Amino acid sequence: MVKAKLTKQFVDALEPDADPRKRLTVWDTELPGFGLTVTPPGVRGGCVKSYIVQYRPGGRGTPTRRITIGRHGAEWQPATARAEAAELMRQRRTGVDPFEERKRRRQAEIDAREQTEQAEKVARRFEYVAFRAEFVDRYAKPNQARSWKQTEAALRDLDGKFAGQRVDLLARDDISSGLSELKRRSPSAAIAAHKALRKLYNWANSETLFSWHPMREMSAPAKTKVRARVLSGAELKVIWEAAGDLGYPFGLMYQVILCTGLRLTDVSEATWGEYHSEHEALIIRAERMKRHPHDVRGDFLVPLNLSAVAIIEAIREAPVRYSPALAKGNRPIFTTSGKAPVKGFSYSKAALDAKIKEKLGAPLPHWTTHDLRRTMATAMQPLGVPPSIIDRLQDHRDKEQSKTALHYQHWDYVEEKRDAAKLYGQYLAGVIFGAKEYEPLVRKVSFRLEREDE
Structure with a gap:
């Protein structure tokens, strides 16, 4: 056993044991149990000098326990290491095992670090921008196939208001304030944000991610404005003529929408595989329809009136160049590339409005493509078409159908839908082409619409 008074000069000059397989230990002559170890040299270095303290936790006859205080260097010198060793010995005399105490503190530090890391992880996850992205990926995309982008x-x-804040800690007043600020810019945007944010909290609560729901019974920041624009016969006529001037593909696409009351994407994404000339109908694949993910209705059959059929047949005779790699059934009816359906609807709508302005000498009062759909549904009412058939023509759920009927009654009223489409086609023939035999239909619709405006 090597003993010596541990001083800086002594420790600095100390060399490893002559036996390269042994660790050298030197015990301090001033404080029993305090010492220094020097590791042997090796291929990975060595000669590391560390201060230690050794004691028997259970008194005489029990195994010794050794604690490393630290390496010799800037932090630990003989004097500071000896003082630390004396403190550990004092703890031992009071009944505290320094080894176990150090182990407990180390575990407490690990636990505290893990808790901090977990808290930081939770904070990063629930930060508004990060959490809204998670909500969109996990809920909106799987359940809102056609509208997740709007959500x-x-x-x-609301990023400008809530970015950097935790969504699970947002106060009700903060949310109300954020929606109010958004309302000043755009009431419709505020309404949409209120609806989307409430859905986010509903989802987070249902997934038990957190239980805080500050938006329960929170009123919308503004009232939803009922869309009421219904186009007159004269307006339909000028839109039809301007669309004809615009030509293929966009102009004819707008004409088909005008004839059928279908949604923009229902028509723009239509393929030749969905067109059935022998039945004068489009049969749109179920996955393309704007429906709830759990909706069990199948493909949507759309009877076409004579004007719609004539447009599509004319397109079929036109020399549209398609990509040879595209199967015939997958070829889009309306395309500019021959590979994919048309895009750029803002541009095409602006071009159509420009054509309308040329014809009228002034722009048409604000209207949207969706107004063509509302116009068809509204005009069919004075024409005597039952609301349930109008709903089916527009792929809306029949509100009068019971839950039991949903399981047992799968007839789609094809003939009734065909008669309604034909009747609307006759009305259009009267307002657009001035067909004399359909003037009674035009007068009936015009009278009802004029009475509604009063």
Whole structure:
């Protein structure tokens, strides 16, 4: 056993044991149990000098326990290491095992670090921008196939107010304030954000991610404005003529929408595989329809009136160049590339409005493509078409159908839908082409619409 008074000069000059397999230990002559170890040299270095303290936790006859205080260097010198060793010995005399105490403190530090890391992880996850992205990926995309982008955009409108804040800690007043600020810019955007944010909290609560729901019974920041624009016969006529001047593909696409009351994407994404000339109908694949993910209705059959059939047949005779790699059934009816359906609807709508302005000498009062759909549904009412058939023509759920009927009654009223489409086609023939035999239909619709405006 090597003993010596541990001083800086002594420790600095100390060399490893002559036996390269042994660790050298030197015990301090001033404080029993305090010492220094020197590791042997090796291929990975060595000669590491560390201060130690050794004691028997259970008194005489029990195994010794050794604690490393630290390496010799800037932090630990003989004097500071000896003082630390004396403190550990004092703890031992009071009944505290320094080894176990150090182990407990180390575990406490590990636990505290893990808790901090977990808290930081939770904070990063629940930060508004990060959590809205998770909500969109996990809920909106799987359950809102056609509208998740609108949900994402509505939530993004609140980034400027809530970015950097935790969504699970947002106060009700903060949310109300954020929606009020958004309302000043755009009431419709505020309504959409309110709806999307409430859905986010509903989902988070249902997934038990957190239980805080500050939006329960929170009123919308503004009232939803009922869309009421119904186009007159004269307006339909000028839109039809301007669309004809615009030509293929966009102009003829707008004409088909005008004839059928279908949604923009229902028509723009239509393929030749969905067109059935022998039945004068489009049969749109179920996955393309704007429906709830759990909706069990199948493909949507759309009877076409004579004007719609004539447009599509004319397109079929036109020399549209398609990509040879595209199967015939997958070829889009309306395309500019021959590979994919048309895009750029803002541009095409602006071009159509420009054509309308040329014809009228002034722009048409604000209208949207969706107004063509509302116009068809509204005009069919004075024409005597039952609301349930109008709903089926527009792929809306029949509100009068019971839950039991949903399981047992799967007839789609094809003939009734065909008669209604034909009747609307006759009305259009009267307002657009001035067909004399359909003037009674035009007068009936015009009278009802004029009475509604009063």
